[in-house]
Amino acid sequence: MILRQALARRKSPAFARNLTISKSPISWQQDERPQQTIASAVERSGVGLHSGVSATVRLIPARAGEGRYFVKAGDEVKIPASIDHVEESVLCTTLRRGSAKVSTVEHLMSALEGSGIDNVPILDGSSREWVEAIEEAGICSAKDDSGDEISRFSAVVHEPLYVWKNDSFVAAFPHPKTRVTCGIDFSQVSAIGCQWFSCFPTIQHTYSQEIAPSRTFCIFEEVDGLRNAGLIQGGSVDNAIVCSISSGWINPPLRFPDEPCRHKILDLVGDLSLLAENGNQGLPVAHLVAYKAGHALHARFASMLRDIMVKLKGEV
Known part of the structure; x- marks a missing residue:
């Protein structure tokens, strides 16, 4: 459904007025500010x-x-x-x-x-x-x-681009504004389950009110294993929300019903910001869709976009 809607939007007159048609999958657009x-x-x-x-x-x-x-x-x-x-x-x-x-x-x-x-x-x-x-x-x-x-300047995506691993993926579809849609699936943890959230994170008040407050989260039954592996040594109920498979949230209330999903958008925005160079925008102008993705897949997707942009610069 997301792919069908994105492709339909790409053919619309409004979309054509907002983007410059390019033979390259990515081009550069000068921002207003x-x-x-x-x-x-x-x-x-x-x-x-x-x-x-x-x-x-x-x-x-x-x-x-x-x-x-x-x-x-x-x-x-x-x-x-x-x-x-x-x-x-x-x-x-x-x-x-x-x-x-x-x-x-x-x-x-x-x-x-x-x-x-x-x-x-x-x-x-x-x-x-x-x-x-x-x-x-x-x-x-x-x-x-x-x-x-x-x-x-911002990078503008003109055709679908994606990376995937098993049933996880990160994709970019042509869109006149930077939009992020994220999905997670913790079906083994009923209090979390399957969640989706979508927003326009480059609109400052949207980011500060709807994304920034969302906290990192973890599964209670995995905490000991992570700490034994040398991770989350500074983690606590003061800086994370913790959910048990059997008994639900240990330190409620949540700031949003879908706070875990929103936090995944926070992570994706941070990881794709690493595409920025010389003071330009990191997030591309596109509809970014991620499902069950983590930092490694984010980095792989960013590396793919970086390679395309480097090639584009070499052809200018």
């Missing part, structure tokens, strides 16, 4: 979800065209927030450059993408607190070394 950054520095401290180690993260304004990157305190190495620097990891997204790495970046990256922050260096280490920190700092147009604004 210039690149943005935060107006002032802001920082937050907390415990790493998987490491259990306390960390402080500081967001700092950056020049237009610099994009988003990490610098660990006391280290000169810049780790670009780019799909090229993703390292395979379990239950999170990790970036590495040489010996320097930063883990579990997806919630922060999701908040930056959803809030429209294109250029920012991040020191050390529910995205709702990140969105609140960004709002506290304020948002302004980013300027380059000459004091000029730089245009912001």
Whole structure:
């Protein structure tokens, strides 16, 4: 049904007016607003979800065209927030450059993408607190070394693109705006079950109100196994919602009836934000549809789009 609706929409006159027809599956579109950054520095401290180690993260304004990157305190190495620097990891997204790495970046990256922050260096280490920190700092147009604004571009998808593994997939269909639809299926956990949610995450108030508050979740019966594997060392009922197969939610109430599904959108936005470079938008202009997907499949999909965009640049 989703594929049929997407293809029908692609043939509509309204769709044709909003997109430039291209022989390439992806083209570039200039946005109405210039690149943005935060107006002032802001920082937050907390415990790493998987490491259990306390960390402080500081967001700092950056020049237009610099994009988003990490610098660990006391280290000169810049780790670009780019799909090229993703390292395979379990239950999170990790970036590495040489010996320097930063883990579990997806919630922060999701908040930056959803809030429209294109250029920012991040020191050390529910995205709702990140969105609140960004709002506290304020948002302004980013300027380059000459004091000029730089245009912001987005990748526009013109034909269906997808990756899959077993019955899980991530796909992009042509659409005049960036829309994300996500589905999950925890049929073995009746309190979660099968859920779907859809939204337009690049609309800032939509992201901040409908996606950012959604918390990460886990199955109670899997907690010991994950901790024995060295994961979720900093996880607790204060920073995650926990559901038991037999008895349901352990720490209600939920912020939304479909909070787990919304959190999957939060993760997808964060992972696809790693397609951004030089201060442009990471999320492509497309209807992104994901089902039972995780960080590894998100990264695979982003890598595929990156390869197409690199080829496109070489042909310009």
